[in-house]
Amino acid sequence: MIKAGQLEKGMALLIKGAPYVVVEREFVNPGKGSAFVRAKLKSPSTGQVLRETMKTQDSVEDITVEDHDCQYLYNDGESYHFMKTDNFDQFEIPLASFEDYQYLMKDGETYRITFWENKPLDIIIPFKVIYEVAEAEDAIKGDTVTGATKVVTTETGLKVRVPIFIKQGERILVNTETREYLERVNK
Amino acid sequence: MITFNRETALQRSRLYTRTREHFTRKGYLEVETPILADGLIPEPTIEVFETAFSHPFKGTTARWLVPSPEVHMKQLLAAGSGSIFQISKCFRNSEQIGRYHNPEFSMLEWYTVEADYKDSIAHAEEYISAVAPRGTPEHLLPPFRVKTMHELWHTAVGLDLDELQTLEKLRKAASSLGAASSVVSSAAAEHAPETWESLFNRIFLTHIEPDIPQDKPLIITDYPARIECLAANKKGTPCKERWELYAGGIELANCYTEETDADRIEEVFRRESAAAALRSIRSGSAIPDLPQEFPEHFRSREHPFPPCSGTALGLDRLLLLFGGYTDLEGVILFPLSATM
Incomplete structure (x- = not known):
């Protein structure tokens, strides 16, 4: 458990048993109100986006994730194909989850990918x-x-x-x- | 090492010069009030910076950095100052540092006597027109759009805010919108039960505020009276005579028809002090002293407190908008984030 005020972009939360990645978060202090954090959360499996407004003192369930270097091979119009650089495992991520990334990623380039329980959650594109x-x-x-x-x-x-x-x-x-x-x- | 951008410093200097010219020409008196206060208007949602004054022989007494100059400016109004304005440093503690927040910031606050919150809309429009640099984009310039909070709720989520004045009704409405925040654990909810105000803000911030049109500045008027503040009640409605100005999607200014009834001010003080005390028990936050004599300023028969309207406007945010910056770091020479 962490406080919603500690959320950072790229962190992952468990909501009703499903993982969501924080894709945007900003702090809002409405006039005469307490502090809130407004987050956009994305389901990596469905691409569904949730807009949530939490008090910064609210507790949320974060999950422990790990990052792996992965080489981006190609996309076939439906999925991105990647290979883990340490064990050469190949895997796919549905295009719909990160639709606009096809214009940002370069074939053959290595990206850090966040995994939770061996499932890819997030592709990290350098700033x-x-x-x-x-x-x-x-x-x-x-x-x-x-x-x-x-x-x-x-x-x-x-x-x-x-x-x-x-x-x-x-x-x-x-x-x-x-x-x-x-x-x-x-x- | 900071990178000194002369243009940034110039933009602020020009804005302050124009601000002073504008209000002086309109007959307002510029005043300077303390940043170091011996008591503050209770506002349980604001954390303050606490410090102490050490007298060489009489010990130390608590002092507070002001979160706004309201407490002192109202004392001047009570003493017969007439319309006044001030460019002042203000401080808010424990806020997340973000694109639009710095714990130390600059505020313009002006009070117009014999005016109400509706008059202040025109005054704010005049002010923005007077200080906007040449080439300021249309979406930041008057005329402002004006909508009531009630209208916004009706358009955005199809709810009649007047009907949602109890926590129970608002809770039902929230769950129908899916705004009950599925993310937040129930353990947290038990620790600090949701209030009407925080639920209202949750819905507003999730479903309404993000879609505020940005092609023109928007004034949202008639905030719920359940959000406690020193604005006068709007007769015959569950609303306060209060507005907030949004420009470029950012909350830029806040305005009241000021409450002048001493009994009601004392009542706000009592309730807000209780809420602040409760919060302090939970989080250990400091509770500023109350300016004890404050409500007395509203009781004088000789000098009745003048009917007036006060507006506070964030100058750093205004500079950000005028200069096309995306972050307050662009307009503050020494942002606090640089020292963290």
């Missing part, structure tokens, strides 16, 4: 990731307005709004939470 720009239109000539942007597509298929000077083949650093461009990466 900042370097992507290569696979598709980018050339900037329109004469468009010199400061702050002008365009949308490019990375090698993973992620669409990112970038400054117009970014060209195809260049590498960019992206905040994977907000999907926002951070900076150009020079070799």
Whole structure:
């Protein structure tokens, strides 16, 4: 048992016997009210999302999880296929559980995956990731307005709004939470 | 090492200059009241910073860092100050440090005499227009939308808030919404039974607040009278004459038609002190002393307390919104999180 105020992103809770991962949590102090934590919890098996508001002093049931390094192999349109790097066990995670991750993960790359009772619960994507720009239109000539942007597509298929000077083949650093461009990466 | 961003410091400096110009031009008097108080208005949901004053010969007495300048500003109003405003540091202890919370923060508080909470909506609109930097996005600018809490509940969850004034009825409504919080263990519920107010907030924060439209600032008026505070009751309703301003999805300001009836103020003091004492037994939190003479300010026949409306607005949050920051760390030069 822990207090709801101790919740962090990535922690796992047991709700009516089923594991849920904390995907978002923020603290709210409504005017003249006591402190609350508002969390978005996701079931890794169904992808179902719960919105819960707890008092920070409420007790919740956390579960002990372990992390393993796993290589992302490919997705077949229904599941992500992974391999544990320590024992080469292969396993699948339904696409529906982490639908948007297909644009964030790179084939062949190793990710940390959280397991509970040998079942994968969560895929941890680093906060900042370097992507290569696979598709980018050339900037329109004469468009010199400061702050002008365009949308490019990375090698993973992620669409990112970038400054117009970014060209195809260049590498960019992206905040994977907000999907926002951070900076150009020079070799 | 901190990274000094000159632009951040300039934005705050300009905001304060414009704030002072605006209120001075409108005839308000700028005042400065203590940050170190010898007593506070009881608010059981706020934890305070406790300290002590050591007299070289007379021993030590408890002092408190103010969670808002209300206790002193109301004494000035009682003494005939007329409309006043203040930019003040405020302190709240034991809050989680998050994107929108820092234990030490800056508050603008203004009181307008001969005005009520409805007048204050127009005053808040004028203020935001006067201080918004050029290029401020439309969704932060007046005109504000105004909705009652009752309307919001009706639209968002189809419930008639006026009908849910007992804990029993509200509990039933909550379970129909699935807001009884399946996550929370029953052991915890026994330890601190759910109050009407906390259940109200649970439903509001789960089902209503996240979907507040953000294309224009929104004023939510007529808060339930069951949420104790020093706002006047709205006659013939279970509501207080109180509003909160949301902009960009953030709670930015809080306003009352101020309660001026000494008996009712004493009653609020009694109930809130009892709630604070109960909480202190549970959690060991400090209980600030009451400003004993405070209700007396509302009893004077010679200087009757003026009818007035007071508004408190978070200046750090306003800077965050104006500057397009996502975190208070962007606008506070020395955020507490940097020292943890």
